Amino acid sequence: MPASILIADSSSSMRALIERAISVAGLPVSRCLQACDAGQALRLIESRSIDFLLLDTHLGGIDQEKLLEALDPRSEAVAVPFMVTSSDASSARIQRLLEAGARDYLLKPFSIPTLCARLDTALRTVHGNH
Amino acid sequence: MGTTDMQQTSEIEAALERLFHHTLEVMCFTEAERLPSLPAMGDAIEASVAFGGSRTGHLQLQVEPVAARSLTAAFLGLEVGHPSLALQTADTMGELARILCGRLVTSLDSSTPVEMKPACIGIRKPEKIIGQAFRAGAGTLRITLQMS
Numbered sequence: 001m002p003a004s005i006l007i008a009d010s011s012s013s014m015r016a017l018i019e020r021a022i023s024v025a026g027l028p029v030s031r032c033l034q035a036c037d038a039g040q041a042l043r044l045i046e047s048r049s050i051d052f053l054l055l056d057t058h059l060g061g062i063d064q065e066k067l068l069e070a071l072d073p074r075s076e077a078v079a080v081p082f083m084v085t086s087s088d089a090s091s092a093r094i095q096r097l098l099e100a101g102a103r104d105y106l107l108k109p110f111s112i113p114t115l116c117a118r119l120d121t122a123l124r125t126v127h128g129n130h
Numbered sequence: 131m132g133t134t135d136m137q138q139t140s141e142i143e144a145a146l147e148r149l150f151h152h153t154l155e156v157m158c159f160t161e162a163e164r165l166p167s168l169p170a171m172g173d174a175i176e177a178s179v180a181f182g183g184s185r186t187g188h189l190q191l192q193v194e195p196v197a198a199r200s201l202t203a204a205f206l207g208l209e210v211g212h213p214s215l216a217l218q219t220a221d222t223m224g225e226l227a228r229i230l231c232g233r234l235v236t237s238l239d240s241s242t243p244v245e246m247k248p249a250c251i252g253i254r255k256p257e258k259i260i261g262q263a264f265r266a267g268a269g270t271l272r273i274t275l276q277m278s
Binding site: 111 | 152153156157183202205206207218221222224225228229230231232233236237239240241242243244246
């Protein structure tokens with residue numbers, strides 16, 4: 001079943017690039033929503049039916065930690081499956097996000113074929129678990 | 131500057147240059163040519179990122195408008211004359227600066243996460259200032275890295 005995706009990234013051009021790549025690659029996505037900061041992402045997750053979140057780690061906004069807490073499958077909050085994109089290659093950040101439930105961690109800069117392949121795999125894993 | 135300091139500066143210089151080439155190739159399908167000296171910049175789109183973590187500092191990317199338009203078009207997969215480019219150019223240069231900054235800082239210490247925020251003004255004297263210039267997308271790009 002096609003997924004509803006939220007692209008959360010502070011860069012409007014990165015959000016546009018990812019949305020276009022998803023469309024051109026024909027990934028199983030029914031609609032793309034966008035958020036430019038953590039607060040907006042959190043509100044969209046809480047108020048709409050989001051199946052999957054593509055999250056940049058340097059998303060601005062005061063609610064960033066709150067957002068990560070909400071995404072943690074161990075918490076009792078929304079627990080939306082998510083994948084991370086980031087230019088932060090530190091082992092501490094990667095470990096923190098994977099422990100928080102990230103399905104994948106894709107380093108920026110990334111090529112479009114790599115993004116699409118990794119996102120497709122993550123979406124199929126999520127779909128397979130439902 | 132001592133030998134260790136010079137060695138460290140040269141490692142940072144090499145990492146910055148390698149990451150700049152890699153970022154432009156992957157995100158903008160563009161090859162950049164390193165210039166032997168830092169040119170004076172006229173009108174330029176300027177993106178700056180302040181960073182913290184194991185290192186603190188400030189990375190500034192200055193790009194001539196013609197190069198910024200060309201790189202943004204390549205980044206978004208649009209024609210150079212596309213009307214939406216005017217709105218996306220500054221944001222795209224900011225994203226390139228953030229990618230470069232994040233990868234550079236975590237390549238120097240891969241154990242500590244990097245924090246990035248809009249540039250702020252401070253009085254701390256940076257220990258290192260590195261400048262590099264490139265020719266890409268029919269224009270000039272200049273990077274300045276201040277780090278302590």
